[in-house]
Amino acid sequence: MESQKTSSVKIRIxxxxxxxxxxxxxxxxxxxxxxxxLQSLTQAxxxxxxxxxxxxxxxxxxxxxYLGDDDIRYLNGPDTELPDDAELSIVPSIAGG
Amino acid sequence: xxxVVVAFTGGAVVLWGLGRNLLTVNVLSPLSLPxxxxxxxxxxxxxxxxxxxxxxxxxxxDSSVLxxxxxxxxxxxxxxxxxxxxxxxxxxxxEFMNPGGSVKDxxxxxxxxxxxxxxxxxPNRHVLIDATSGNTGIAYAMLGAAMSFTVELAIPANxxxxxxxxxxxxxxxxxxTDPLEGTDGxxxxxxxxxxxxxxQYFYPDQYxxxxxxxxxxETTGPEILQQTNGEIxxxxxxxxxxxxxxxxxxxxxxxxxxxARVAMQPDSPLHGLEGLKHMATAxxxxxxxxxxxxxxxxISTSDAYAMTRRMAREEGLMVGPSAGAxxxxxxxxxxxxxxxxxxxxxxxxxxxxxxxSFWDEPESATHVQSTPD
Numbered sequence: 001m002e003s004q005k006t007s008s009v010k011i012r013i014x015x016x017x018x019x020x021x022x023x024x025x026x027x028x029x030x031x032x033x034x035x036x037x038l039q040s041l042t043q044a045x046x047x048x049x050x051x052x053x054x055x056x057x058x059x060x061x062x063x064x065x066y067l068g069d070d071d072i073r074y075l076n077g078p079d080t081e082l083p084d085d086a087e088l089s090i091v092p093s094i095a096g097g
Numbered sequence: 098x099x100x101v102v103v104a105f106t107g108g109a110v111v112l113w114g115l116g117r118n119l120l121t122v123n124v125l126s127p128l129s130l131p132x133x134x135x136x137x138x139x140x141x142x143x144x145x146x147x148x149x150x151x152x153x154x155x156x157x158x159d160s161s162v163l164x165x166x167x168x169x170x171x172x173x174x175x176x177x178x179x180x181x182x183x184x185x186x187x188x189x190x191x192e193f194m195n196p197g198g199s200v201k202d203x204x205x206x207x208x209x210x211x212x213x214x215x216x217x218x219x220p221n222r223h224v225l226i227d228a229t230s231g232n233t234g235i236a237y238a239m240l241g242a243a244m245s246f247t248v249e250l251a252i253p254a255n256x257x258x259x260x261x262x263x264x265x266x267x268x269x270x271x272x273x274t275d276p277l278e279g280t281d282g283x284x285x286x287x288x289x290x291x292x293x294x295x296x297q298y299f300y301p302d303q304y305x306x307x308x309x310x311x312x313x314x315e316t317t318g319p320e321i322l323q324q325t326n327g328e329i330x331x332x333x334x335x336x337x338x339x340x341x342x343x344x345x346x347x348x349x350x351x352x353x354x355x356x357a358r359v360a361m362q363p364d365s366p367l368h369g370l371e372g373l374k375h376m377a378t379a380x381x382x383x384x385x386x387x388x389x390x391x392x393x394x395x396i397s398t399s400d401a402y403a404m405t406r407r408m409a410r411e412e413g414l415m416v417g418p419s420a421g422a423x424x425x426x427x428x429x430x431x432x433x434x435x436x437x438x439x440x441x442x443x444x445x446x447x448x449x450x451x452x453x454s455f456w457d458e459p460e461s462a463t464h465v466q467s468t469p470d
Binding site: 019062 | 340367374
């Protein structure tokens with residue numbers, strides 16, 4: 001289903017992925033849903049795509065996306081609608097020790 | 098032969114020859130448990146030292162939780178073996194059976210012991226502070242409770258609720274850090290707190306503390322060699338702080354340089370393997386020396402999750418995803434050789450990850466793919 005409006009979204013990039021975003025810690029994109037915002041992100045930075053998505057186009061199950069403080073798994077997943085000025089975070093697993 | 102160590106253990110005598118051709122191990126255990134005498138000596142010596150150094154109260158540490166650290170079983174993992182007729186065996190060192198539920202009990206104990214012995218750590222005066230992804234913190238907190246010292250930990254806020262509750266239940270104070278910065282951010286937080294302090298902290302810095310790998314050189318490595326009767330041909334484990342890999346590998350290399358020492362890491366900077374580091378995009382621990390490894394391999398999160406589920410359903414072993422990654426890597430290694438004894442590490446208990454969704458992924462995804470390296 002095509003979304004009705006495009007929101008302004010800020011995506012926070014974790015340190016392990018910043019080498020793919022020219023060392024930017026946040027990237028501003030547009031999108032009415034989480035999926036659309038992530039698509040905008042990977043269009044702007046194509047090298048990110050294999051780290052977020054399977055080859056079949058599905059979001060990798062272990063990729064943690066938060067809308068504000070909420071894990072989108074407990075909202076509506078990638079179809080979660082975004083308010084204007086939404087903040088998404090790509091949260092890495094905790095590494096080492 | 099390079100050397101022989103003789104230890105007297107209150108009725109037990111251990112002769113340990115280093116060098117494959119002259120390996121001689123004779124153990125008369127005071128516990129009547131074959132193979133445990135040498136390690137009992139080490140643990141009792143450790144406890145004695147800590148008791149003399151003293152904590153806030155005069156407490157006996159004999160038979161305390163400290164005595165349960167180490168001497169873990171080595172378990173046969175048939176789910177990781179190539180199949181009937183193959184001359185390759187795969188074993189997992191059951192580190193999740195340590196009292197703190199992970200391999201990190203060993204370095205935490207060694208770090209505390211060396212801190213006290215060196216005079217850097219006075220349990221009566223100092224607060225132990227460090228950064229952690231959870232398991233080392235749990236071990237520190239366990240020791241702090243048993244030995245009556247105070248523990249503060251910096252940990253990314255996205256650590257599982259089970260871990261945070263466990264840490265607080267053991268009495269630790271938590272400094273929650275930005276999830277996007279990972280344990281690198283937690284380390285920065287600790288350095289900042291220590292810099293602003295008035296000397297009340299003991300900051301062992303597990304990522305750069307030589308006691309980390311030495312704990313495995315002195316306990317885990319010898320145990321593996323003894324439990325395989327010196328027949329180990331390949332050691333493979335994932336890299337986090339790198340202490341386990343460095344310590345065990347150095348011990349095995351000293352015993353026989355032909356034993357393969359394979360370092361594993363996640364295949365992507367964004368992965369689901371808590372505890373493991375993707376070295377190319379992480380702060381590399383100061384104790385890591387890549388030259389010790391004879392080979393480097395990567396494992397995908399999906400393969401690791403699949404093996405973690407298989408370990409539960411086929412071996413009855415509830416372990417965490419980093420252990421699943423280790424076993425997946427060991428299984429792939431086992432398929433690549435004709436004969437050998439492969440050993441890996443079962444790092445921590447799966448009960449620490451019960452709120453993760455990967456346990457519920459479809460059965461069709463539960464077999465490790467035969468993907469090439």
